[in-house]
Each structure stands twice: as C-alpha cells, then as structure tokens.
Amino acid sequence: MTGLQKGLWAAVAVAALGAGGLALFDARSPDTTASAEANAPASVVAEFELTGHNGVARTAEDLRGQWSLVFFGFTNCPDICPTTLAEIAQVMDDLGAQADAVQPLFISVDSERDRPEALAEYVPQFHPSILGLAGTPEQIEAAAASFKIFYERVPEETAPDGYTMGHTSQVFLFDPEGAFVRLYSYGTPAPEITADLRARIDADG
Amino acid sequence: MRPFGIATLVLSLLAAAPPVLADGDDVVIEDAWSRASIGTSRPGVAYMTLRNTGAEPVMVTGMRTDLAMMPMIHATTTDAQGVTRMSHMEEVEIAAGEAVALAPGGLHVMLMDLQRPMVEGESYTLSVIFADGTEASIQVPILGMASRGPAD
Numbered sequence: 001m002t003g004l005q006k007g008l009w010a011a012v013a014v015a016a017l018g019a020g021g022l023a024l025f026d027a028r029s030p031d032t033t034a035s036a037e038a039n040a041p042a043s044v045v046a047e048f049e050l051t052g053h054n055g056v057a058r059t060a061e062d063l064r065g066q067w068s069l070v071f072f073g074f075t076n077c078p079d080i081c082p083t084t085l086a087e088i089a090q091v092m093d094d095l096g097a098q099a100d101a102v103q104p105l106f107i108s109v110d111s112e113r114d115r116p117e118a119l120a121e122y123v124p125q126f127h128p129s130i131l132g133l134a135g136t137p138e139q140i141e142a143a144a145a146s147f148k149i150f151y152e153r154v155p156e157e158t159a160p161d162g163y164t165m166g167h168t169s170q171v172f173l174f175d176p177e178g179a180f181v182r183l184y185s186y187g188t189p190a191p192e193i194t195a196d197l198r199a200r201i202d203a204d205g
Numbered sequence: 206m207r208p209f210g211i212a213t214l215v216l217s218l219l220a221a222a223p224p225v226l227a228d229g230d231d232v233v234i235e236d237a238w239s240r241a242s243i244g245t246s247r248p249g250v251a252y253m254t255l256r257n258t259g260a261e262p263v264m265v266t267g268m269r270t271d272l273a274m275m276p277m278i279h280a281t282t283t284d285a286q287g288v289t290r291m292s293h294m295e296e297v298e299i300a301a302g303e304a305v306a307l308a309p310g311g312l313h314v315m316l317m318d319l320q321r322p323m324v325e326g327e328s329y330t331l332s333v334i335f336a337d338g339t340e341a342s343i344q345v346p347i348l349g350m351a352s353r354g355p356a357d
Contacts, residue, residue, distance in 0.1 A: 077291075078247070079250055080281055080289050080310060085351065090353070122243060122247075126350060127351070154290065154291075160246075160247070160248055160318075164291050166289065166291075169289040183287070186283055186310060190353075
C-alpha cells in the first residue's frame with residue numbers, strides 16, 4: 001500500500017468509527033416520553049414556587065395581570081441560553097410602552113449551581129425586565145412537571161464541574177389570566193415574537 | 206473477471222482520490238465574534254464562519270487561545286421535542302469550496318476555564334488548529350452580552 005492508500009483506509013476507519021459514535025449518541029438520548037408531552041399544550045399549566053433573583057419568593061399567581069414569557073436554561077450554558085435571553089431582551093426593547101404588559105421569566109434548571117445570587121448577576125445583564133427564578137431540586141422538578149418540560153443533568157467530562165444540562169428550549173407564552181397560549185420554538189426571530197405579542201395585547205384591549 | 210475488475214476499479218479510485226486532509230492555508234475565517242462574560246466562572250463562547258477556498262476538504266481539530274485553558278468545539282442539537290443538548294466535537298470537516306458556520310444554536314467554540322473576564326469592546330487572539338498541525342490566528346472582537354450576531 002502507498003502512504004496515500006493507508007491514509008485513505010484510515011479515513012474509512014475513522015468514518016466508520018464516527019458512524020458508530022453517532023449511533024451511540026442516539027442511543028444515549030433519553031426516552032422521549034416526558035418531553036413528548038411538551039407537544040400537548042392543552043395540559044400545560046404554570047404552577048411553581050420559586051425564588052426570584054431578587055430573593056423574593058414567586059408563585060404563578062404573582063404573574064396574573066401580565067402576559068408571561070417563560071423559558072428554561074442555566075447560566076453555565078454558553079450558546080442557547082444567552083441567545084434566547086438576547087432575543088427576549090430585543091423583544092422587550094421593541095415592545096416599547098407595551099413592554100409593561102409582559103413579564104419574561106428565565107427559570108434555571110440547574111439548581112446545583114444557579115442559586116438566586118448567581119441569577120442576580122447574570123439575568124439582568126440581558127434586560128432589566130427579565131426575572132430569573134431559582135429553586136431547590138424538588139421545586140424545579142415540580143415546576144418542570146407543570147410546564148411539561150424536559151431537563152436532564154448530563155455528565156460531560158469536558159464541561160465545567162463535569163456536567164452540562166439538556167433542556168426544553170421553547171419559550172412559553174401565558175396570558176394575563178395565567179392560561180397557556182402558545183410556544184415559540186427556539187430561534188424564532190425577535191420581530192416575530194414582538195409582532196405576535198403586539199397583536200395579542202392590542203386584542204386584549 | 207468481473208469481481209477482479211471491480212476491485213481494481215475501487216483500488217484505482219482510491220489511489221486517484223485526493224488526500225483527505227488538506228492543510229489550513231486555504232481556510233478564510235470571517236465574522237468572528239464573542240459575547241462578553243461576567244467574571245471568569247462561566248464558559249464563554251466564540252462564533253465564526255470557516256470558509257474552505259481550496260480544492261480539498263480541511264479538518265479542524267481544535268482551538269487555542271490564552272484567554273481560556275480549554276477552548277473546545279461543541280455542537281448544540283435540538284430534537285423534535287425542542288430539547289437542546291450540547292456535545293463535544295473532536296473535529297469538524299469543511300468540504301472543499303464550502304463554509305461551516307459556528308453560530309448560535311449550532312456549532313460554537315466553548316471557552317472553558319477563562320483566564321480573565323471577557324470585556325465588551327476588547328478582543329483576543331484565537332488560533333484555529335487544523336489536522337496537519339497548521340494554525341490560523343484571528344482577532345475575535347468581544348461584543349455585548351445580549352449580542353445576537355457579528356453585526357450587533
């Protein structure tokens with residue numbers, strides 16, 4: 001064999017290993033039973049007892065009277081979470097005076113690292129209107145069950161503290177009576193969310 | 206004769222195929238940007254577009270910067286239920302004439318073990334390492350925490 005051929009066969013072997021790795025990755029994906037329920041919006045209810053990044057205890061009842069944009073994440077998340085926080089910040093800026101009718105909530109699914117103090121130094125950096133919510137593992141579990149969201153702690157050697165979190169990435173909209181309205185999938189551009197909210201707030205009078 | 210003929214054909218194709226791993230000289234790096242961090246305790250992020258202007262595929266095998274001890278390429282994936290996860294990428298291939306975007310919601314450089322805070326308005330040097338050991342260094346501007354793209 002020439003060196004070139006050896007290299008090519010090595011490449012074939014690497015490709016085969018890569019395919020095996022992908023299959024392993026798929027097999028590692030958790031059972032989707034819990035997350036599949038996220039597709040049953042009718043049963044989504046905002047029920048929670050959590051602590052705001054200002055240290056004040058919050059329940060879903062406190063949100064009545066405003067539209068709520070609820071989304072989930074963790075502050076050690078470098079990609080998805082800051083991106084969603086930045087989109088929501090843009091929405092709040094673009095809403096102008098109508099922003100008063102909307103309360104965005106960032107619920108951390110990482111109860112181990114994200115105590116209210118951690119959220120206090122992180123969440124308001126994106127927009128002063130966004131409230132970060134932290135909870136004990138039990139409180140987060142209960143909130144996740146009511147929102148029908150999925151989250152998991154994934155051991156990852158290369159991540160800070162040896163783990164990362166998988167979590168539902170959609171943004172949930174609730175009306176001022178606390179009823180679930182719709183999901184915005186991850187990546188929905190801010191102008192689309194803003195236009196949708198404007199129409200709903202206007203229709204609400 | 207036929208099986209032998211096919212084997213010969215396959216071997217000759219293998220011999221004629223271009224080398225799989227080209228060097229990084231043909232790669233143009235565009236639109237690099239990072240978000241500012243709060244302190245150094247949480248991982249930072251870098252995004253960019255890697256354009257392979259050459260006629261052969263190029264493999265990116267890592268990153269290097271004095272800003273972070275462990276810069277790694279991660280992929281964010283979102284499943285049909287909207288659940289996102291991150292996984293470490295050992296290498297990323299850029300096909301000949303193609304571009305690979307490291308952008309929010311997909312591939313990104315996760316900057317772990319930050320050595321100093323990432324301050325808006327500053328920049329840092331990041332080297333992209335290719336399979337043949339060559340490197341391409343770029344200056345990455347640090348944008349505001351709520352930035353959503355290189356133009357913000």
